[in-house]
Amino acid sequence: MSETEYVVLVDDDGHPIGTAPKSSVHGTDTALHLAFSCHIVNSVGQVLVSRRALSKKTWPGVWTNSFCGHPQPDEAIVDAVHRRAAFELGMTIDDVELALPDFRYRAIDASGIVEYEICPVYTAFTTVDPQPHPDEVVDTRWVDPLDLASSIIATPWAFSPWLVLQAEQLPLLAHQIDSLRAP
Secondary structure, eight states, X not given: OOSOOEEEEEOTTSOXXXXXXXXXXXXXXXXXXXOEEEEEEOTTSOEEEEEEOTTOSSSTTOEESSEEEOOOTTOOHHHHHHHHHHHHHOOOOEEEEEEETTOEEEEEXXXXXXXXXXXXXXXXXXXXXXXXXXXXXXXXXXXXXXXXXXXXXXXXXXXXXXXXXXXXXXXXXXXHHHHHHOO
């Protein structure tokens, strides 16, 4: 197996149009590509947030959803979700469900690097605690959804732009955000 990780390039409608090495895709003129995000919930209803490793190319040290990733060419996204949960967080997850099938975003990091992704969002369940990979995640926390929503509203700059956008749409967090913003 090759050590080079590839991403799936997609057209504006989300249809695959090719592949490219992941290392070549994320720059100041990032091509639209396929990714995914996952929010893990535990048995007491807490959601896992992770803090990106300081060595990450984009948004280093920023708090984000449980984990993200890119499916490999010809890999089912659900399989990629399980693969990345094991790699980034050392976790097995269950009940993986598609929550936001049409989520997409474009964001520019302070360094000028662009993220431009069609990024279906999943939720999952686990009964185990994370064992984060230090090259991916520097810290994790199980948090109450209301506390997370409150923090996102108060300090959106402390979170990844995709988490801020997802939180407004994800049923797990959206009603919390709406209730906090209500007059």
